[in-house]
Amino acid sequence: MEESPLHLAKRETQWSLRSRPVWAGLLAAGMILGVAGPFGTDEVLRLLPRLLYWCALTVLFYFVGSFSGTFLHAVLERWRMPHWPSVALAGAGAGTAIFALLVGINIALFSVSWEDRSGLVILGANVIGISMIVTAAIVYIKEAMPTASASQEPKPVEILNRLPFDKRGALYALSVSDHYVEVITANGAELVLMRLGDAIKEVGDTEGLQVHRSHWVAQAAIAAARRDGAKAILTLKDGREIPASRTYVPALKEAGVLPTK
Structure with missing residues (x-):
């Protein structure tokens, strides 16, 4: 049976859900953001709620971005779009999904009205730009890892992780x-x-x-x-x-x- 973009995105998400390094990285990033309190969250939230807020957002945004980015990249690859342009567009699509989610969460939790349209546009541009950079970096690292020569340990057969058990x-x-x-x-x-x-x-x-x-x-x-x-x-x-x-x-x-x- 042919693997659809939706099937591929689900499989990648399931792999991330089972990956301890992914969870460790996400929680570490959430803790760092929680302590730093960016975007004014240090002014409206105390330390413990702020830690919970940023850990939850980090996990949520990662899985939303990973799923939507993987799905879009697979669709664009199927349309025979060149590799790196498809990565860039997939990153932009993932960033758009994350931005919409961020706006909804902030409206629900902090009653933000977003009357300042220019501020909303700037925030959206920042989120989408960061998502594109992060997506490109992750793809580059994944592609470079199989040719890295530092480790003497046997290299795992990574292609098997893409198959049903x-x-x-x-x-x-x-x-x-x-x-x-x-x-x-x-x-x-x-x-x-x-x-x-x-x-x-x-x-x-x-x-x-x-x-x-x-x-x-x-x-x-x-x-x-x-x-x-x-x-x-x-x-x-x-x-x-x-x-x-x-x-x-x-x-x-x-x-x-x-x-x-």
Whole structure:
């Protein structure tokens, strides 16, 4: 079944809800804002209510922004919009949702009338601008992390986190299907909305080879290999056959998958 933008946004939200580092970061940010008391909250709220206010807002805004930003980015990617413009628009959309929520909360809690339209416009511009910057920074960090070289610990197979639990298992292959990547494991296959290049960055320490512009295979998953003229056919442990184009045959020979003669 194809993964819709709504499905992807729900999955990312569920992952964040289960992530201890995410919760630790949000609560730490809320505590810092609560102590600092920005936007005049130090004048209208005492310390404990102010801490609760900012912790609640930080958590609420993160999940609202994450859900709406992920959804919009997936929609824009499906429309084939270039990567970074789609990130910027997704960040602006998330910021708009957060701004509307912020205005509603302040009206409900503090009876703010917002008669000063210019102040409202400035606040909205600040919230949307910050959201765009934060969204771009998060996407950049996520994309850069798989290529970071500092840690000696085994890199996790991050692509598996995008799959339902019943489909997670030893990674066999990645194959392009329209705008999706079919992630093939020992327990089945699932379509994920992303580029093949980005998916390959999430295979962690799994040893594998790109054998076609539309296919990547884990070496441990190859059960057999045979030549097909100038090309090759790889048979996986589940019986699935993956074509290898002429361009990648030398790499398969170098890896010992195909005979050198």
